[in-house]
Amino acid sequence: DLTPGPVNLRDFETAARDRLDPVYYDYFASGAQDELTVAANEEAFRRHSLVPRVLRGAGRPRLDVTVLGTPAAMPVLLAPTAFHRLAHPEGEPATARAAAAAGVIMIAAMLSTVTVEEIAATGATLWFQLYPQPDLAFTGSLIRRAEAAGCRALVVTADSPALGRNERGDRNDFHDLPAGIHCANMGENGHVRQVVLSPDISWEYLDRLRAMTSLPILLKGVLHPRDARLAVEHGVDGIVVSNHGGRQLDTTPASLDRLPLIAAEVGGRVPLLLDGGVRRGTDVVKALALGATAVAIGRPVLWGLATGGEEGVGRVLSLLRAELDNALTLCGAATPGEVTGDELGGILA
Ligand code: FNR
Secondary structure, eight states: OOSSOOSSHHHHHHHHHHHSOHHHHHHHHOOSTTOHHHHHHHHHHHTOEEOOOOSOOOOSOOOOEEETTEEESSSEEEOOOSOGGGTOTTOHHHHHHHHHHHTOOEEEOTTOSSOHHHHHTTTOOEEEEEOOOSOHHHHHHHHHHHHHTTOOOEEEEOSOSSOOOOHHHHHTTOOSOOTTOOOGGGEETTEEOOOOOOTTOOHHHHHHHHHHOOSOEEEEEEOSHHHHHHHHHTTOSEEEEOOGGGTSSTTOOOHHHHHHHHHHHHTTSSOEEEESSOOSHHHHHHHHHTTOSEEEESHHHHHHHHHHHHHHHHHHHHHHHHHHHHHHHHHTOSSGGGOOTTTTOOEEO
């Protein structure tokens, strides 16, 4: 029972912490090393202000958007996060049912604890996240499974040539999934394949992926404008500006702080998504104003799942939706698309 319950996304973290095994709480909450980037992501949003416009007669805002051909009820996606069954016994299908009910896009993680086919069976609108595996034949088979399951885009995570160094995990000696929970998509002839994070993956590999699928491809984990340019030159359809929620290279800047640079470099050729530290409807508006078409949320979804399963994720999404609706209304914006730095006089550094 969630009443009176959490009234914002940060409350959900507190509620989840009360319920979760502390080792799993740490796995979800933590970042790399000193967790400077984790803190920076949220802090960056606090440094920006919104300057509303008045008397625009904009009416109640419409929140729906279409991202790379996929319609969504609001410009908030579920970021790919691994191991949902550590948060709740039902795992990813509970998350997916909530996403479906809210009409939002869930980026299903390659490292899910339930297969992509079973997640898709919920009827949720899915994109599929891939850690590029050096074994191209196996990668190809994963892509074909995602396509057959109805995933509508491929999100290739580029910021993980190695695993970030997680000291909470080291302190907790958390290095293996508990018995009965495994990377369900990695199962093959009765055994589970090792996931490979490889520093050998290059732009050439991306070209191969591009040739393997006609799904839109987004590159996730871009922070450098030159890489954004290269991504466009290599034919990607979208970019996720992200530092992996501060879990990979510690001391990277906040993803929000990189967004304007990347938006300037990309010049509207492909849509930009942003994740990292989005906790408020006003955060979503700030990301839109700085050049994102949509944002994604990672940890808040896990907090919802841990707190109340499908219902908990549903509450997280409906709270954020209500906040976004309110923020757009108060800004005088009729749609997410019309939030720009210019139009709203928007954002003061
Ligand atoms: C992640 N993230 C992630 N990203 C990815 O591409 N593949 C993955 O398997 C995972 N797994 C994962 C697990 C957990 C527990 C977290 C918290 C994050 C990163 C995720 O997609 C996203 O970039 C961040 O979570 C966004 O930051 P916030 O919203 O958590 O601050």
